[in-house]
């Protein structure tokens with residue numbers, strides 16, 4: 001059965017203690033994500049998108065409110081929530097295979113033998129099209145390939161949720177488009193629940209079931225949520241002239257540049 005409230009964020013607040021005093025980053029965040037849903041978080045730089053993702057990852061604790069995943073309170077990192085960051089964070093002295101194997105071993109090592117763990121690793125690399133590069137070290141492959149290893153590593157743990165913080169932010173436009181398409185295919189195949197931070201309006205519309213638009217900080221909160229009712233599978237070329245696609249795009253752009261406009265100096 002698909003859980004309609006797979007992830008629940010209930011009145012979450014985040015206040016940081018800084019040298020200059022207390023900084024109220026997030027205010028009264030309320031959000032539910034259904035199982036298998038693809039949700040993106042979008043908002044201007046510094047509004048708190050990563051802060052919210054880190055709370056979902058369990059890397060930090062909310063100062064008030066509650067965050068729940070699959071019926072349990074989030075109280076730390078867990079393999080049930082796979083995280084992919086912009087800077088892929090691979091171990092440079094290990095091959096792509098071993099970078100993924102390490103994660104697989106951590107999650108399944110107690111129950112499965114070496115052959116099974118190797119098979120899981122190979123499957124995850126195949127899913128992102130990196131079978132041929134399995135033996136290479138991170139410095140021998142491109143930025144896009146490194147990012148794919150990061151995604152393979154997260155997927156290999158069979159997480160209930162994939163949390164992605166601008167996973168394609170550092171890539172050129174073509175590689176980015178290619179990886180977005182791959183992610184759509186993988187998510188369709190695995191049925192993963194995804195929460196992803198992005199700055200890119202087109203990326204948000206192309207990938208999302210819902211786009212969560214955040215107001216500017218301090219004390220940022222959810223300003224608006226757009227439900228993207230575009231049928232799947234989605235084809236970026238066909239969508240380029242789709243009136244509904246353009247309508248969603250306009251809705252997000254209006255939110256970001258009219259309702260939450262940032263003065264040029266602040267945005268720099």
Ligand SMILES: Nc1ncnc2c1ncn2[C@@H]1O[C@H](COP(=O)(O)OP(=O)(O)OP(=O)(O)O)[C@@H](O)[C@H]1O
Pocket residue numbers: 016017018023025043044045046047048049050051052217
């Ligand atoms: N550990 C911390 N201590 C103090 N302030 C923090 C900390 N982490 C984040 N902040 C502040 O909280 C606010 C939100 O930061 P966050 O990184 O979540 O924004 P963001 O929307 O992800 O930004 P960007 O799009 O530029 O990555 C910022 O003002 C940031 O300076």
